[in-house]
Amino acid sequence: MxxxxxxxxxxxxxxxxxxxxxxxxxxxxxxxxxxxxxxxxxxxxxxxxxxxxxxxxxxxxxxxxxxxxxxxxxxxxxxxxxxxxxxxxxxxxxxxxxxxxxxxxxxxxxxxxxxxxxxxxRGGSEYRNARFGNVVVGVEDGEGNGTAVQFAFREAHVRRCRLVAVHAWNVPFGAPSEPPPPSEYAMEALRRSPTQVLDGALRGPTERYPNVSVSRQVIEGPIRQALLEAAAGADLLVVGARRRRGHVRLQLGLVNHAVLHHAPCPAAVVPQI
Missing domain, CATH: 3.40.50.620 (HUPs)
Known part of the structure; x- marks a missing residue:
């Protein structure tokens, strides 16, 4: 059943x-x-x-x-x-x-x-009635993306609509103007550019759902603002949530709260498995 x-x-x-x-x-x-x-x-x-x-x-x-x-x-x-x-x-x-x-x-x-x-x-009838033809998913660097991205792809698949994958990044405050000496950390950072973070998160689901049209957005700036702006033309906004280490509760951060309280459309928070 x-x-x-x-x-x-x-x-x-x-x-x-x-x-x-x-x-x-x-x-x-x-x-x-x-x-x-x-x-x-x-x-x-x-x-x-x-x-x-x-x-x-x-x-x-x-x-x-x-x-x-x-x-x-x-x-x-x-x-x-x-x-x-x-x-x-x-x-x-x-x-x-x-x-x-x-x-x-x-x-x-x-x-x-x-x-x-x-x-x-959330949102008015135009958002609840799937009139925009877009599902938006937020992709962060690190763990916790996989389940949310899979969920978003499945939603786009059954709705026969486009998936908009958004990854936002910020240059750390006070970062030196000159590159640091070569190190393993620096080399890894180079290997994981914002575009590569997004591509890596989408690679598996794209193969599983080849018929889903995907639009990639890599934005320099706050992820909360980027997601809410993208959701202005979406039928559904999807974000992931990490589990607190040693706890059953989810770690609902600023992005999750912004989505739950301010998204213009229905919003899904997907726990990391």
């Missing part, structure tokens, strides 16, 4: 927009859609699930749909469901005292603890 795409709902309009997006995403990938409402006992929960289920069927009539109401802490329950999920999806705003934040407290807690890709559905 295929693992499901799980959507957390709370009755907010943002969570129903997430249901719309997730229903179509589940159909693209041929996986079931599972709606989860985690609450303290609430007599309105069944009505909320019913409304969300009807919305999912309207967005994607062929989706395989299931649902459940959980009676425990929302973040913990969603993280638990994510241990056997294709992805976890939430809306960009939630109900409750923190509804004014760009991303609710539940969403941030889930993003930091998820074992599977975590998607926050």
């Amino acid at each position: 295929a693992i499901p795409l799980v959507v957390g709902i709370d009755g907010s309009e943002a969570s129903l927009e997430a249901v719309d997006w997730a229903a179509e995403e589940a159909v693209r990938h041929g996986v079931p859609l599972h709606l989860v409402h985690a609450v303290v006992p609430d007599h309105e929960a069944s009505d909320l699930i019913a409304a969300a289920s009807e919305r999912a069927r309207k967005s994607a009539p062929t989706v395989r749909l299931s649902s459940e109401v959980l009676r425990e802490d929302a973040a913990s329950e969603l993280v638990s469901k994510g241990r056997n999920a294709f992805a976890l999806v939430l809306g960009s705003r939630g109900l409750g005292d923190l509804a004014g934040l760009l991303l609710g407290s539940v969403g941030l807690a889930v993003a930091a603890r998820a074992d599977c890709p975590f998607v926050v559905v």
Whole structure:
């Protein structure tokens, strides 16, 4: 049995927009859609699930749909469901005292603890309805790229759209104007120019998904700014997340937070395997 795409709902309009997006995403990938409402006992929960289920069927009539109401802490329950999920999806705003934040407290807690890709559905209808034909992925130097890049390629493949791979770099502050004496470190740096970092990250997935058209962007400047600017014309923005050494939580850095809080389109944070 295929693992499901799980959507957390709370009755907010943002969570129903997430249901719309997730229903179509589940159909693209041929996986079931599972709606989860985690609450303290609430007599309105069944009505909320019913409304969300009807919305999912309207967005994607062929989706395989299931649902459940959980009676425990929302973040913990969603993280638990994510241990056997294709992805976890939430809306960009939630109900409750923190509804004014760009991303609710539940969403941030889930993003930091998820074992599977975590998607926050952001942006207006033009972004949620895949009108741009682009998936953007951020590529950093070092570990943690592989899973996110593979995820982004798979998304571009099922959407039959272009993949835009962005790698941004900065010259270290105070770097000497004259090159340092030759050393193993310097030679390795020369072997790993920004272009080579990007090419290396894309080589394997490009072979696996030869039909995906890839656009490469190597930019000198902050990666956060580069990704948000590229996402202005994208249907989905994808970034990776490293795991904290010795911890189960993810190391959500400035780039991850910028994407989750400010991306103009749906954004996915993909844990490093």
